[in-house]
Amino acid sequence: MTATRDSASDRHFRSFCYVFITILLLFVMYPLLYVFSASVSDPAMVASGKVILLPKGFTLEGYRRVFQDKNILTGYANTIFYTVVGTLINLITTVPAGYALARRTLPGRRLLTVYFMIPMYFSGGLIPTFLLVNQIGLYNTRAIMVLIYAFNMYYCIICRTFFDSMPKEMEEAAIIDGCTPFQTFFRVILPLSKALIGVMVLFFAVEQWNTYFAAMIYLRDQDKYPLQLVLRKILVLEQTSAEMLSNAIIVVSSLPVLIIYPFVQKYFEQGVMIGSVKG
Amino acid sequence: MKTQSSLSAVSLPKCRRKRQNLRLNIWNHRFYYLMLLPAFVAVLVFSYFPMYGVQIAFKDYKGSLGLAGSPWVGIKYFRDFFQSYNCWTLIKNTFALSIYSFLAGFPIPILIALLLNEVSVRYKRFAQTALYAPHFISLVVLAGMIIAMLSPSIGSINAIIKMFGGQSIYFMSKPSAFRHIYVWSGVWQDAGWNSVIYFAALSAVDPQLHEAAIMDGASKLQRIWHINIPTILPTIVIMFILTAGQLATVGQEKVLLLQNDLNLDVSEVISTYVYKRGILHANYSFSTAIGLMNNVVNVVFLLIANWISGKVSETSLF
Numbered sequence: 001m002t003a004t005r006d007s008a009s010d011r012h013f014r015s016f017c018y019v020f021i022t023i024l025l026l027f028v029m030y031p032l033l034y035v036f037s038a039s040v041s042d043p044a045m046v047a048s049g050k051v052i053l054l055p056k057g058f059t060l061e062g063y064r065r066v067f068q069d070k071n072i073l074t075g076y077a078n079t080i081f082y083t084v085v086g087t088l089i090n091l092i093t094t095v096p097a098g099y100a101l102a103r104r105t106l107p108g109r110r111l112l113t114v115y116f117m118i119p120m121y122f123s124g125g126l127i128p129t130f131l132l133v134n135q136i137g138l139y140n141t142r143a144i145m146v147l148i149y150a151f152n153m154y155y156c157i158i159c160r161t162f163f164d165s166m167p168k169e170m171e172e173a174a175i176i177d178g179c180t181p182f183q184t185f186f187r188v189i190l191p192l193s194k195a196l197i198g199v200m201v202l203f204f205a206v207e208q209w210n211t212y213f214a215a216m217i218y219l220r221d222q223d224k225y226p227l228q229l230v231l232r233k234i235l236v237l238e239q240t241s242a243e244m245l246s247n248a249i250i251v252v253s254s255l256p257v258l259i260i261y262p263f264v265q266k267y268f269e270q271g272v273m274i275g276s277v278k279g
Numbered sequence: 280m281k282t283q284s285s286l287s288a289v290s291l292p293k294c295r296r297k298r299q300n301l302r303l304n305i306w307n308h309r310f311y312y313l314m315l316l317p318a319f320v321a322v323l324v325f326s327y328f329p330m331y332g333v334q335i336a337f338k339d340y341k342g343s344l345g346l347a348g349s350p351w352v353g354i355k356y357f358r359d360f361f362q363s364y365n366c367w368t369l370i371k372n373t374f375a376l377s378i379y380s381f382l383a384g385f386p387i388p389i390l391i392a393l394l395l396n397e398v399s400v401r402y403k404r405f406a407q408t409a410l411y412a413p414h415f416i417s418l419v420v421l422a423g424m425i426i427a428m429l430s431p432s433i434g435s436i437n438a439i440i441k442m443f444g445g446q447s448i449y450f451m452s453k454p455s456a457f458r459h460i461y462v463w464s465g466v467w468q469d470a471g472w473n474s475v476i477y478f479a480a481l482s483a484v485d486p487q488l489h490e491a492a493i494m495d496g497a498s499k500l501q502r503i504w505h506i507n508i509p510t511i512l513p514t515i516v517i518m519f520i521l522t523a524g525q526l527a528t529v530g531q532e533k534v535l536l537l538q539n540d541l542n543l544d545v546s547e548v549i550s551t552y553v554y555k556r557g558i559l560h561a562n563y564s565f566s567t568a569i570g571l572m573n574n575v576v577n578v579v580f581l582l583i584a585n586w587i588s589g590k591v592s593e594t595s596l597f
Contacts, residue, residue, distance in 0.1 A: 049438030124329025235423025
């Protein structure tokens with residue numbers, strides 16, 4: 001008797017889970033679907049509030065305007081440059097450092113870890129960083145955009161945890177076969193770390209793609225502006241003049257990222273994050 | 280030749296006996312130091328040099344005199360800040376935003392992970408993909424979407440309000456709406472993403488515990504309460520410390536995007552004020568002092584949160 005009653009309450013709970021998740025999904029997806037619908041709808045329909053979920057009066061005029069806008073295209077090209085170069089630099093600073101810090105025999109490992117962790121909790125702040133960038137001549141250069149966030153300790157800890165959890169036998173075998181640590185790292189460890197590299201590339205690339213604040217502070221010339229700064233001008237500063245293309249531009253700027261992350265998604269939970277919060 | 284214990288087998292087996300020889304040991308790890316070098320330099324330049332520069336908070340910094348040449352003024356700028364008319368408004372706005380964000384944003388990801396764990400694998404996968412999507416949208420686009428959707432003329436939210444016979448509301452110009460917009464758009468963007476860490480923790484639940492509990496007639500809710508939640512509790516505590524340590528900070532990036540002249544009374548927080556006074560008005564010393572103070576308060580919060588959780592649950596960061 002009790003068994004059947006329990007499974008009935010289990011069934012109720014299960015249905016509750018499905019209902020809850022479905023309502024949640026509707027809330028999360030609605031704004032995205034709306035923007036997409038509005039981007040391919042007749043602007044007059046959008047402006048009069050007729051577009052609520054599905055497109056009305058199909059047109060690609062907004063997209064045509066986006067691809068004719070010189071500022072947007074320059075911004076797009078700049079962002080691609082910053083993202084590619086910036087991600088490469090991030091990888092070079094972060095992944096090998098994580099590997100080195102995972103080596104328990106490394107003399108001074110604790111001290112180095114502390115050195116890298118202090119800036120996670122304490123920083124000089126906006127103004128001293130700004131003055132420094134000015135002083136070393138990187139203000140208003142493309143270089144500052146790819147250097148200012150070159151190293152990220154949080155991601156380095158994820159790398160360290162990942163390498164630390166790898167079986168040590170492979171490294172040992174490689175070293176006995178006469179590999180230098182470099183060769184071991186590049187020929188043995190990295191090919192086994194595709195999940196980690198995939199996640200790191202995604203995190204770094206998304207950050208580079210989406211950031212606007214560094215550009216706003218450190219860049220003066222419009223021809224160096226990344227896409228997000230151009231978007232800020234169109235979507236936030238001059239809201240009304242751009243209703244025509246605003247939805248199209250949101251789609252065009254967000255789509256690359258939204259297409260890529262599902263490919264790496266299966267790695268998000270797959271051990272990559274486990275234990276990595278704790279330093 | 281023995282193969283075990285060759286963790287430090289970078290060195291030749293012969294050298295192993297002299298492992299106490301630190302210099303040799305360091306030399307044997309030279310490749311690893313080389314791997315750390317780019318990170319070391321990046322942190323030195325972009326994190327530690329600015330920390331040295333933070334001394335301008337106690338100086339009357341003039342660009343022409345430089346860092347070393349500017350005269351010391353002690354705590355003048357700290358006093359200036361506390362005597363300024365908007366000091367307490369800034370502090371109040373900052374804490375209101377961060378505490379509200381914390382209360383709304385902390386429990387929801389845990390709830391999502393626990394409930395999503397109970398649906399079928401295929402639906403779970405699909406739901407996760409959808410729930411993560413907003414996290415990958417930039418803040419500028421998020422702000423643009425908020426402004427557009429809440430617009431009284433073209434916004435879909437107001438269209439829905441009007442559909443039900445209501446009056447359209449200009450949300451962005453209502454100071455009383457600012458905090459709700461800021462917090463709930465944040466929940467929309469990151470609640471799904473923040474649940475990743477709890478999914479990872481849930482995957483560590485021992486299935487045998489569930490089997491045993493089912494044998495004993497435990498219902499699903501009882502099993503969640505007595506098995507799943509205790510398993511992810513250490514993760515919850517760590518996330519709690521990390522979030523509580525951030526309570527005195529509200530990042531400037533999103534606030535600046537949602538700010539306008541009409542909601543400035545509630546939307547001006549410490550970080551946006553530092554940005555405006557420092558970058559836009561070049562009051563370098565004054566805004567460095569405010570930033571430094573904010574940072575110190577942060578560290579204190581983190582230490583307190585860490586200490587409390589160490590006492591209460593024996594889980595702590597350090």
